[in-house]
Amino acid sequence: MVEGKIPQWGLTVFKSFESDLLSKERPFPCIFGVEALKKNGLRYLFVENHDEAGLMQLRNSLIRYTEIYRELGRMTSMAVFFKPLQEELMIEQYQEKFWSVLQFLHENDPKPWPAEFPVNWDDPLWEFCFNGEPIFVVCNTPAHVKRRSRRGGTFIITFQPRWWVFEELKGPKGKRGRAAVRQRLEKYDEMEIHPAMGVYGDVENREWKQYYITDSNESPSKCPFRFLHGLSGEKTKTKRKVRETNGKDV
Numbered sequence: 001m002v003e004g005k006i007p008q009w010g011l012t013v014f015k016s017f018e019s020d021l022l023s024k025e026r027p028f029p030c031i032f033g034v035e036a037l038k039k040n041g042l043r044y045l046f047v048e049n050h051d052e053a054g055l056m057q058l059r060n061s062l063i064r065y066t067e068i069y070r071e072l073g074r075m076t077s078m079a080v081f082f083k084p085l086q087e088e089l090m091i092e093q094y095q096e097k098f099w100s101v102l103q104f105l106h107e108n109d110p111k112p113w114p115a116e117f118p119v120n121w122d123d124p125l126w127e128f129c130f131n132g133e134p135i136f137v138v139c140n141t142p143a144h145v146k147r148r149s150r151r152g153g154t155f156i157i158t159f160q161p162r163w164w165v166f167e168e169l170k171g172p173k174g175k176r177g178r179a180a181v182r183q184r185l186e187k188y189d190e191m192e193i194h195p196a197m198g199v200y201g202d203v204e205n206r207e208w209k210q211y212y213i214t215d216s217n218e219s220p221s222k223c224p225f226r227f228l229h230g231l232s233g234e235k236t237k238t239k240r241k242v243r244e245t246n247g248k249d250v
Contacts, residue, residue: 009154010046013081016153029149029184031177033158036075043072045080054082055104062159063110066131069161082155084142091143091214094155098139098212099224101157105130107228121208121223124201127162128211128225134162139212146190146215162200192217 006014021028021037028034036042045061047054058080065078089097111132113119118126127134137159140152178199185193194213198205209219 007046007048007083009083010081013084013153013156014044017079017081017156026188027184029181029188031180031184032075033077036077039073039075041073041076043069043076043078045078047080047082050082050085052104055101056108058101059105059108062105063131065159066133066135066161070163074163077158077160080157080159082157084154088142091141094139094141094143095212095214096224097155098157102128102137102211102225106225113227119227121225121227122206124203124205124207127200127207130159136160136162136207137211144215147194147213148190149185149188150213191215195219 018037021030021034033042043065045058047058049057061080062078069076069078106128109130113129114132114134117129117134120126128137129135137157138150140150140156140158142152142154144151182193182197185197194210194217196206196209196213196219198210200207206223208223208225213219
């Protein structure tokens with residue numbers, strides 16, 4: 001299922017995305033993503049504008065997705081494709097852009113942060129949450145070169161509900177799945193596996209470090225994400241109304 005009409009540029013980047021995931025010559029590392037594509041569990045959004053209107057389009061679509069994703073099966077994610085820029089950014093600039101998108105979603109979240117998930121990003125149990133749902137997030141960009149598993153035909157953000165990740169990656173089955181992914185990563189990328197790639201809940205693991213990784217093996221010393229203390233659904237709803245009455249077509 002595609003969210004909205006597919007623009008011409010969208011067809012181009014989607015075909016590249018699909019080709020990468022379904023390649024038999026060079027198996028894509030994330031076996032769960034490949035399986036989701038084959039089983040029609042993925043949902044897609046094509047964002048035409050990189051401004052506030054485009055981000056509101058993303059926000060509204062992500063709300064709809066998080067309300068129905070459990071009906072799609074455990075192998076599901078929402079892949080968001082942004083229109084290619086006329087002048088591509090450097091990998092660090094895409095990194096800033098990625099975190100600004102998550103910050104925007106947080107500041108326009110219709111529901112409070114789930115009480116069972118810590119708000120401190122330095123907690124091993126922290127995960128990005130939106131519309132009351134914990135979500136693992138992955139970013140791909142045209143600027144990634146050596147780390148091919150994070151390369152994309154455009155700026156792409158994939159939202160993966162924690163719900164099925166919890167179930168699929170725990171126990172013996174999860175251990176085998178993670179081992180298979182790591183084996184594929186070692187062959188797929190032109191560099192070693194990023195040291196931040198860990199297991200949710202492990203004392204040394206920090207989920208946010210896995211969201212956006214560069215072509216180096218370094219991670220930011222601090223997470224760029226900032227939690228809004230006292231954020232509530234009503235406060236966000238009021239903020240949204242102000243945005244929508246400022247002449248923005250969302």
